[in-house]
Amino acid sequence: xxxxxxxxxxxxxxxxxxxxxxxxxxxxxxxxxxxxxxxxxxxxxxxxxxxxxxxxxxxxxxxxxxxxxxxxxxxxxxxxxxxxxxxxxxxxxxxxxxxxxxxxxxxxxxxxxxxxxxxxxxxxxxxxxxxxxxxxxxxxxxxxxxxxxxxxxxxxxxxxxxxxxxxxxxxxxx
Amino acid sequence: xxxxxxxxxxxxxxxxxxxxxxxxxxxxxxxxxxxxxxxxxxxxxxxxxxxxxxxxxxxxxxxxxxxxxxxxxxxxxxxxxxxxxxxxxxxxxxxxxxxxxxxxxxxxxxxxxxxxxxxxxxxxxxxxxxxxxxxxxxxxxxxxxxxxxxxxxxxxxxxxxxxxxxxxxxxxxx
Numbered sequence: 001x002x003x004x005x006x007x008x009x010x011x012x013x014x015x016x017x018x019x020x021x022x023x024x025x026x027x028x029x030x031x032x033x034x035x036x037x038x039x040x041x042x043x044x045x046x047x048x049x050x051x052x053x054x055x056x057x058x059x060x061x062x063x064x065x066x067x068x069x070x071x072x073x074x075x076x077x078x079x080x081x082x083x084x085x086x087x088x089x090x091x092x093x094x095x096x097x098x099x100x101x102x103x104x105x106x107x108x109x110x111x112x113x114x115x116x117x118x119x120x121x122x123x124x125x126x127x128x129x130x131x132x133x134x135x136x137x138x139x140x141x142x143x144x145x146x147x148x149x150x151x152x153x154x155x156x157x158x159x160x161x162x163x164x165x166x167x168x169x170x171x172x173x174x
Numbered sequence: 175x176x177x178x179x180x181x182x183x184x185x186x187x188x189x190x191x192x193x194x195x196x197x198x199x200x201x202x203x204x205x206x207x208x209x210x211x212x213x214x215x216x217x218x219x220x221x222x223x224x225x226x227x228x229x230x231x232x233x234x235x236x237x238x239x240x241x242x243x244x245x246x247x248x249x250x251x252x253x254x255x256x257x258x259x260x261x262x263x264x265x266x267x268x269x270x271x272x273x274x275x276x277x278x279x280x281x282x283x284x285x286x287x288x289x290x291x292x293x294x295x296x297x298x299x300x301x302x303x304x305x306x307x308x309x310x311x312x313x314x315x316x317x318x319x320x321x322x323x324x325x326x327x328x329x330x331x332x333x334x335x336x337x338x339x340x341x342x343x344x345x346x347x348x
Contacts, residue, residue: 084260090223
């Protein structure tokens with residue numbers, strides 16, 4: 001049984017999701033949003049740092065997945081996103097978590113079976129896989145998707161198991 | 175007497191500079207580079223975080239200046255720079271420092287008297303102002319320039335003083 005944290009960083013809202021991977025499937029533990037508020041930029045970054053640390057302290061995940069951002073947007077928003085992302089990663093590192101990065105395509109592939117799935121489809125699959133009755137806020141849902149993707153890739157490292165066969169199907173089956 | 179930290183963040187090298195502001199002029203305390211090495215991206219960010227924290231623990235600055243990056247470079251390098259920058263800022267925040275941002279133009283203006291000064295001129299002025307006999311490494315020199323700029327702007331907040339008159343001259347005179 002492993003507790004896995006997924007983080008979807010943003011300069012305004014950072015989503016988090018925690019799932020429990022029991023080797024055969026994943027269960028929902030918690031999810032939510034860290035809202036950075038209207039303070040100065042250093043204050044907002046501190047909110048992200050302390051928010052991620054609080055999630056780790058509360059739920060005790062041992063490993064963390066984070067989206068590997070790739071985008072054609074402007075350098076200014078890339079810089080702001082980078083700041084929040086760096087802070088979230090260091091909060092994880094300082095808490096002793098190992099950290100893996102996944103591209104958006106890898107996350108969609110793992111969750112919805114296709115790298116071209118849209119946000120809506122990913123959200124529906126997250127609800128289905130984790131047996132959620134309510135639709136999570138989109139940043140929280142994205143963070144849960146990253147946590148599930150990380151669970152999937154971790155499982156795929158176990159050789160010769162059922163999980164390995166599942167991985168070859170190119171889709172997360174829980 | 176105030177100890178001031180200047181930080182020039184980068185994904186490979188983060189420069190730092192510490193100066194002692196005694197109200198009338200600034201003295202050199204320390205400067206150097208935090209080299210992030212060849213580890214994974216999370217490991218490199220942790221090196222920046224711990225490096226900045228170590229500088230703060232060692233010299234005890236109470237306030238920090240950092241360059242407000244503005245650039246037309248590509249989003250990928252902006253993201254990487256943002257990560258290092260966010261981490262350096264949070265290290266300062268967590269140590270209780272207040273943090274101010276300055277544009278490159280503000281730094282050049284404060285140090286060399288012109289926002290159009292080149293890197294070489296800024297480096298020469300840093301050496302002159304701090305009575306350095308050896309040329310510091312360029313990232314360390316940039317960090318010292320930011321620390322001096324921060325000292326200058328902090329002094330300019332003191333009303334009706336000699337320092338206020340100096341500020342109106344549009345240049346740092348130490």
